[in-house]
Amino acid sequence: MTAFKTINLEPGFLTIVVGHATFCVVVVFNNVVARFRRTSWSLVEASMDLGANGWQTFRYVVLPNLASALLAGGMLAFALSFDEIIVTTFTAGHERTLPLWLLNQLGRPRDVPVTNVVALLVMLVTTLPILGAWWLTREGDTLAGNGK
Structure with a gap:
């Protein structure tokens, strides 16, 4: 709340989003990092060897491998955010x-x-x-x- 007051940001929707994002991003990050560690990098190497550029490799190889981790992290973040009454109470203002x-x-x-x-x-x-x-x-x- 002190940071919000310092930049003259009144409690409302934006402060709710920022407050919840600060603790929910950790859940998504941990899921994605765990999935990265289990990813076979030979798929990325094969994609590059077959002529795909960096964007194509990310779009067609890396992102589909991370999709389940992103979905699971998003679902966990939603559940945590929905349950977190204290953060909402302090950051909501009149919302x-x-x-x-x-x-x-x-x-x-x-x-x-x-x-x-x-x-x-x-x-x-x-x-x-x-x-x-x-x-x-x-x-x-x-x-x-x-x-x-």
Whole structure:
């Protein structure tokens, strides 16, 4: 908050984004670095040997290999950001975000049916990507060499 006051930036949407980005970028960075360490650099060398320039190698070889790490990091960052009430409280100013609204409604419910529907939607938005990831990575009888 002191940095925001120093540059005369009033609390609002921009301060929320900057506040959440400062701790969420670490999660995405760690996922991408872990994926980089497991990447076979022979693919990059093969791409360059076959005549691809740096941009083509990045676009068609490196980026597809990092896509799963970027997606996982983004999902984790979203979950952490959505759960981080304290950062939102200090950086929001007069802005009303969904987590702050839910926190107020759970403390002193004014419109219980609306709160219940919003909570159910939040649970669905959280559960559906997990189920989708499970479905995409499940093992089945159709896989070759599954030992059956």
